[in-house]
Amino acid sequence: MKKIDILIIGAGLSGLSAAFKLQGKKEYLLIEKENKAGGLAASFKKNGFTFDFSGHLLHLHDKKSKSLILRLLKKNYSLIKRNSQIYSHGVFSPYPFQFNLFNLPPKARKECISGFIKAYEKRLKNKSKSKTILNFKNWSLSVFGEGINKHFMLPYNSKLWQYSLEKLNSQWCAPFVPVPKMEDIIEGVYSRQKENIGYNPAFYYPKIGGIQTLSDAFLKHLKNVNFNAELIGINPQNKTATIKNIGKIKYKRLINTIGLKHFIEKINDAPLKIKKLNKTLKYTTVYVLNIGTKKINSDKHWTYFPEKGFKFYRAGISSNFSKHIMPKNTSSMYIEVSTYGKPINIEKTEKEIVKGLIKCGILKSPKDIIEKMWLKIECAYVIYDKERTKALPEIFAYLKKHHIHSIGRYGGWKYSFMEENITEGIETAQQIISYKR
Ligand SMILES: Cc1cc2nc3c(=O)[nH]c(=O)nc-3n(C[C@H](O)[C@H](O)[C@H](O)COP(=O)(O)OP(=O)(O)OC[C@H]3O[C@@H](n4cnc5c(N)ncnc54)[C@H](O)[C@@H]3O)c2cc1C
Numbered sequence: 001m002k003k004i005d006i007l008i009i010g011a012g013l014s015g016l017s018a019a020f021k022l023q024g025k026k027e028y029l030l031i032e033k034e035n036k037a038g039g040l041a042a043s044f045k046k047n048g049f050t051f052d053f054s055g056h057l058l059h060l061h062d063k064k065s066k067s068l069i070l071r072l073l074k075k076n077y078s079l080i081k082r083n084s085q086i087y088s089h090g091v092f093s094p095y096p097f098q099f100n101l102f103n104l105p106p107k108a109r110k111e112c113i114s115g116f117i118k119a120y121e122k123r124l125k126n127k128s129k130s131k132t133i134l135n136f137k138n139w140s141l142s143v144f145g146e147g148i149n150k151h152f153m154l155p156y157n158s159k160l161w162q163y164s165l166e167k168l169n170s171q172w173c174a175p176f177v178p179v180p181k182m183e184d185i186i187e188g189v190y191s192r193q194k195e196n197i198g199y200n201p202a203f204y205y206p207k208i209g210g211i212q213t214l215s216d217a218f219l220k221h222l223k224n225v226n227f228n229a230e231l232i233g234i235n236p237q238n239k240t241a242t243i244k245n246i247g248k249i250k251y252k253r254l255i256n257t258i259g260l261k262h263f264i265e266k267i268n269d270a271p272l273k274i275k276k277l278n279k280t281l282k283y284t285t286v287y288v289l290n291i292g293t294k295k296i297n298s299d300k301h302w303t304y305f306p307e308k309g310f311k312f313y314r315a316g317i318s319s320n321f322s323k324h325i326m327p328k329n330t331s332s333m334y335i336e337v338s339t340y341g342k343p344i345n346i347e348k349t350e351k352e353i354v355k356g357l358i359k360c361g362i363l364k365s366p367k368d369i370i371e372k373m374w375l376k377i378e379c380a381y382v383i384y385d386k387e388r389t390k391a392l393p394e395i396f397a398y399l400k401k402h403h404i405h406s407i408g409r410y411g412g413w414k415y416s417f418m419e420e421n422i423t424e425g426i427e428t429a430q431q432i433i434s435y436k437r
Pocket residue numbers: 009010011012013014015031032033034037038039040041053054055056057058059229230231232257258259286336377379380381407408409410411416417418419421
């Protein structure tokens with residue numbers, strides 16, 4: 001049986017960055033079930049178009065990881081100022097919705113502002129009261145009030161999560177949902193707000209090659225990666241893993257980056273309690289329709305669609321991230337549709353998407369579509385509910401006892417982004433390097 005110090009499962013950005021840090025310092029093997037690196041940060045080429053799994057943009061906040069990522073990309077990147085919007089009530093409003101109410105019809109604007117004032121007063125009164133974690137719906141109502149919830153927060157999040165907003169908790173949203181002050185709301189009722197609001201006011205994106213470029217840049221530094229090597233089963237008691245095309249491997253430590261739920265399912269002798277807790281973990285699936293089109297006359301990056309009349313929750317113009325990811329005089333787009341627990345009807349959904357894009361004026365005619373590629377993200381958003389809160393500490397304690405580090409957006413079963421995954425991969429590897437045995 002082959003023996004290895006550290007076995008890393010999954011060559012997405014979490015696994016790649018862990019291997020990058022271990023390279024030359026510890027013996028490792030990185031295995032990936034696909035035939036290329038990247039995971040969700042992969043790109044796919046078709047007739048001159050480069051498609052990602054929807055928009056995959058680099059939001060770089062941490063000095064260290066920013067410097068590493070930009071060094072790896074060499075000079076192949078642009079820094080781009082976000083230009084995104086919301087389509088509702090037949091008009092486009094700049095993102096974030098809650099800061100830019102000025103474009104809405106007067107009735108909707110009034111509901112948003114009066115609701116916000118009422119919620120604001122209520123919050124001031126209740127400031128000293130207990131700080132229990134609210135469900136998403138109540139949190140959102142308490143922060144933004146009735147109107148903003150009616151016109152954006154609730155319909156948009158229902159469409160994205162496809163799960164009860166009363167069962168979803170609000171722990172995931174702190175970095176991702178910007179909360180306005182009273183003066184911001186009032187300013188935004190009259191005119192466009194300053195643009196650097198939220199966690200992603202600007203982003204980096206490779207000039208050439210799509211987001212795949214970053215994973216490939218990590219890969220160049222790695223010596224021990226096996227593709228088409230799927231983890232089939234794992235036995236934490238005797239520290240062995242069974243891998244397709246490789247066989248059995250004995251390891252000392254394991255770094256897992258595949259979805260926690262799916263990883264636990266591969267442990268045959270996991271305690272019943274862990275198996276039961278694992279069954280309660282839930283996720284939302286996203287289907288991404290990428291299209292290549294005749295030139296689209298818009299400089300926008302992406303648009304949120306909260307209203308029920310539109311099947312999709314977000315649509316982006318990826319050709320506005322880089323002019324090198326499509327043939328000349330064309331544009332490319334990604335459109336995201338979410339579902340919980342059941343597949344979508346691709347043909348019907350595609351028709352609804354095209355109808356929606358034409359209705360809001362982004363696309364002129366179905367005939368403008370010259371290329372398409374559907375990509376499915378089985379586990380896209382992990383659901384933050386009370387079952388997750390209960391299950392995670394016990395599952396992670398069990399894995400820790402067996403020298404398994406489960407990290408990344410899905411290994412860690414959380415809402416995180418690429419930069420965070422890279423930082424976590426590196427920090428986990430650093431921690432392992434520092435262990436004596
Ligand atoms: C719709 C959407 C949009 C997003 N947009 C952004 C964005 O704009 N900016 C941003 O920073 N982040 C974005 N993210 C988040 C980003 O995709 C993730 O944070 C990141 O790619 C996760 O990397 P990872 O390595 O942790 O996981 P993954 O990329 O999922 O990597 C896991 C790897 O494990 C492999 N694998 C699975 N099963 C097995 C097995 N049995 N054996 C071996 N290998 C296996 C997979 O093939 C994959 O390569 C977005 C996510 C979604 C869902």
